[in-house]
Amino acid sequence: MERELLLLGLLRRQDMHGYQLHDFIESYMTMCVDLKKATAYFLLDKMEQMGWITQNSTQVGNRPTRRVYALTPLGEENFQRLLRENLASYLPARFGSDIGLAFVGELPATEAITLLQQRRVTLAESLANAQAIPPHEGVLQWVIEHQVVHLTAELQWLDQVIGRLSENTHS
Amino acid sequence: MERELLLLGLLRRQDMHGYQLHDFIESYMTMCVDLKKATAYFLLDKMEQMGWITQNSTQVGNRPTRRVYALTPLGEENFQRLLRENLASYLPARFGSDIGLAFVGELPATEAITLLQQRRVTLAESLANAQAIPPHEGVLQWVIEHQVVHLTAELQWLDQVIGRLSENTHS
DNA sequence: GGGCGCATGTAATGAGTTACATGATTGA
DNA sequence: TCAATCATGTAACTCATTACATGCGCCC
Numbered sequence: 001m002e003r004e005l006l007l008l009g010l011l012r013r014q015d016m017h018g019y020q021l022h023d024f025i026e027s028y029m030t031m032c033v034d035l036k037k038a039t040a041y042f043l044l045d046k047m048e049q050m051g052w053i054t055q056n057s058t059q060v061g062n063r064p065t066r067r068v069y070a071l072t073p074l075g076e077e078n079f080q081r082l083l084r085e086n087l088a089s090y091l092p093a094r095f096g097s098d099i100g101l102a103f104v105g106e107l108p109a110t111e112a113i114t115l116l117q118q119r120r121v122t123l124a125e126s127l128a129n130a131q132a133i134p135p136h137e138g139v140l141q142w143v144i145e146h147q148v149v150h151l152t153a154e155l156q157w158l159d160q161v162i163g164r165l166s167e168n169t170h171s
Numbered sequence: 172m173e174r175e176l177l178l179l180g181l182l183r184r185q186d187m188h189g190y191q192l193h194d195f196i197e198s199y200m201t202m203c204v205d206l207k208k209a210t211a212y213f214l215l216d217k218m219e220q221m222g223w224i225t226q227n228s229t230q231v232g233n234r235p236t237r238r239v240y241a242l243t244p245l246g247e248e249n250f251q252r253l254l255r256e257n258l259a260s261y262l263p264a265r266f267g268s269d270i271g272l273a274f275v276g277e278l279p280a281t282e283a284i285t286l287l288q289q290r291r292v293t294l295a296e297s298l299a300n301a302q303a304i305p306p307h308e309g310v311l312q313w314v315i316e317h318q319v320v321h322l323t324a325e326l327q328w329l330d331q332v333i334g335r336l337s338e339n340t341h342s
Numbered sequence: 343g344g345g346c347g348c349a350t351g352t353a354a355t356g357a358g359t360t361a362c363a364t365g366a367t368t369g370a
Numbered sequence: 371t372c373a374a375t376c377a378t379g380t381a382a383c384t385c386a387t388t389a390c391a392t393g394c395g396c397c398c
Contacts, residue, residue: 002267032269086271087286090293096173098203100257101313115258122261153324
C-alpha cells in the first residue's frame with residue numbers, strides 16, 4: 001500500500017495526471033520508490049474504481065486528453081489511514097547483497113576484496129549523489145536525510161568488511 | 172538471482188532436500204531472505220531442468236520420498252559466477268517506510284511522534300533479536316553483523332527524527 | 343524532417359505468494 | 371487421540387514489469 005499512499009499524498013497537495021505523477025516520482029523519489037509508468041496508470045485506475053480519486057479530463061491542443069486526478073473525501077480518509085499505518089510500523093529491509101556476503105568465505109580473500117571494492121564504488125557514488133541533493137523542505141527532506149544516514153552506515157560497514165578480509169591476507 | 176545463489180551455496184556445503192533447505196532458510200536467514208516453500212520447490216525444479224543440480228530420491232519409511240539435490244559441475248560454475256556478480260554489485264535498498272516519512276509533516280507533531288514510537292518498538296525488538304544471536308562462524312557471521320550495523324543506524328536515525336519532531340511541539 | 347518529450351493504454355509475461363491437498367510420523 | 375512436524379506438490383491469483391502501440395507538439 002506504499003505506492004497508493006505515495007500517489008494519494010502527491011494528489012493531496014495538487015491535482016495531477018498520470019504522466020505528471022510518474023514523472024515526479026521518477027525525478028525526485030528514485031531513492032525510495034521505483035514506480036513504472038504502467039503501474040502508475042494501473043494504480044490510478046484502481047483507486048478511481050474504489051472511489052478514492054476522481055478523474056477530470058482536460059484537452060490541451062490535439063494531444064491525448066490528460067486525465068487529471070483529484071482526491072475524494074474517501075481518498076483523504078484512506079490517505080490518513082495508510083499514513084498512520086505506515087508510520088507506526090517498521091517493515092524490515094531485506095538486503096539481497098547479504099547472500100553474497102554469506103558465502104564470501106568461499107572465495108580467496110584477495111579476490112573477495114577486489115569484488116567488494118567494485119561494490120564500494122557504486123555505493124560511494126550513491127552516497128555522493130544523495131549528499132549532492134540541495135537541502136529540501138517538504139516532502140523529500142526526511143527521505144534524503146534517511147538515505148544519507150543509511151548509505152553512510154553501509155559504506156562504513158563495507159570498509160570494515162574489506163579491512164577484516166585484508167587482515168587475513170597479511171597472515 | 173540471489174535466491175538461486177543461496178540455494179546453490181547451501182547445496183554446495185551439503186546435499187539437501189527441499190523441505191530441509193526451506194527450513195534452514197526460514198530458521199536462520201529470515202533477516203536477509205524470505206523464501207516460501209512453493210518458491211523453493213519451484214526454484215529447485217527450475218535449476219534441475221537447467222542442469223545446475225541433480226536429484227536423488229531417497230525413501231524413509233512410508234513418507235513422501237525425499238528429493239535430495241546435489242550440485243553439478245555446471246551448478247558450481249554458476250555458483251561462482253553468481254557469487255562474484257553479487258559481491259561486485261551494490262543494489263540499493265528501498266525503504267517503503269520512507270513514503271510515510273515523506274508525508275509526516277501532514278500530521279500534528281504529537282501524533283507523528285506517537286506513531287513513530289510504535290515503529291521504534293518493533294525496530295528495537297529486531298535489533299535486540301539480531302544482537303541476541305550468539306556469535307557465529309561460517310555462513311551467517313557477516314549477515315548478522317551487517318543486520319546489527321544496519322538496525323543500529325536505523326534506530327539512531329529514528330530517534331533523531333522523533334527528537335526533531337518534539338522540538339516542534341515545545342515551540 | 344527527424345527525434346525527443348508529452349500522454350495514454352494494453353497484452354503478455356514473470357516472479358512470487360496464497361491457499362489448498364495429500365498422507366505418514368512423532369510426541370504429548 | 372489429536373496436534374504438530376515431516377515432505378511434497380499444484381492451481382489460482384496478485385502484483386508489477388516489459389514491451390509494445392498510438393499520435394500530437396516542439397525544437398533544432
